[in-house]
C-alpha cells in the first residue's frame with residue numbers, strides 16, 4: 143500500500159510532467175504560427191510593392207505575349223483619348239451646325255416676310271396701274287367731260303349698266319332710281335342721231351344671251367294713258383318707226399307699260415319693245431348732261 147503522501151506527490155509529478163509536455167507542444171505551434179505570419183507579411187509587402195509598381199510605372203515583363211498585351215493596352219488607352227477628343231470635337235461641330243441652322247432658318251423667315259411684303263406691294267401697284275389705265279381709257283373716251291365709266295356723245299354722258307356684272311339687273315323703277323342716285327335719269331332718246339348711237343352701243347355690248355334678256359330700260363312709258371308713250375321729261379313720243387315689228391303690243395295680261403331698247407341686227411332703227419315694268423329685270427341706260 144505505501145505512504146499516501148508519497149503517492150499524492152507522485153501523482154502531482156505525473157500531472158506536472160504531462161503539463162510540461164503540452165506546454166512545449168503549444169509553444170512549438172505558436173512559434174510556427176508566428177513564422178507563418180512573418181512569411182505572409184513579407185508576401186503581402188512584396189505583392190503590395192509589385193502592385194504599386196504596376197500602378198506607378200510601366201510593368202516590365204519580359205514575356206512577349208504579355209508585352210504585346212500591354213502594348214495593345216497602351217495603344218487602346220491612347221486611342222481612347224483620341225476618340226474622346228474626336229467625340230468632343232464632333233459634339234462642338236454639331237452644336238455649331240445646329241446654331242447655324244437656326245440662324246439660317248431665321249434669315250429664311252425674314253426673307254420670306256420681305257418677299258411677301260414685296261408681293262403685296264406689287265399686287266397693290268398692279269391694281270393701281272389697272273385703275274390708272276381704266277381712268278385713262280375713260281378720259282380718252284369722254285375727254286374728261288363725263289364720269290369714269292360713262293360714254294360721251296354730243297353733249298350728254300351715258301351710263302350703260304351692262305358694264306356691271308351680268309347678274310346685276312333691275313326692274314324699270316329701280317333702274318330709274320339708280321340713275322337718279324348717280325345724278326342722272328333714264329335716257330330720253332329725242333333725235334335720230336341719239337337713236338343711232340344707242341342702237342350701235344347696245345349692238346357692241348350684246349353678249350351671248352338672248353337679245354330680249356340683254357335689253358335696256360329707257361325713260362319711256364305709257365303708264366298714264368295706255369297707248370300714249372311719254373318720255374320722263376313729259377315729252378310724248380310720236381315717232382313710231384323705232385318700235386320692233388308688232389310692238390308696242392301691251393301683250394302681257396298685267397300690261398306692258400315700260401319701253402326697252404333691244405339690239406336689232408336686221409334693222410338698227412327698230413330697237414324698242416314694251417314689257418311689264420315690274421316683272422322683268424333688265425340692264426338700263428342713264429343719261430346726264432356732260433360738263
Ligand SMILES: [Ca+2]
Nearest residue numbers: 364392398399
Ligand atoms: Ca302699255
Ligand SMILES: [Ca+2]
Nearest residue numbers: 391392415416
Ligand atoms: Ca311688247
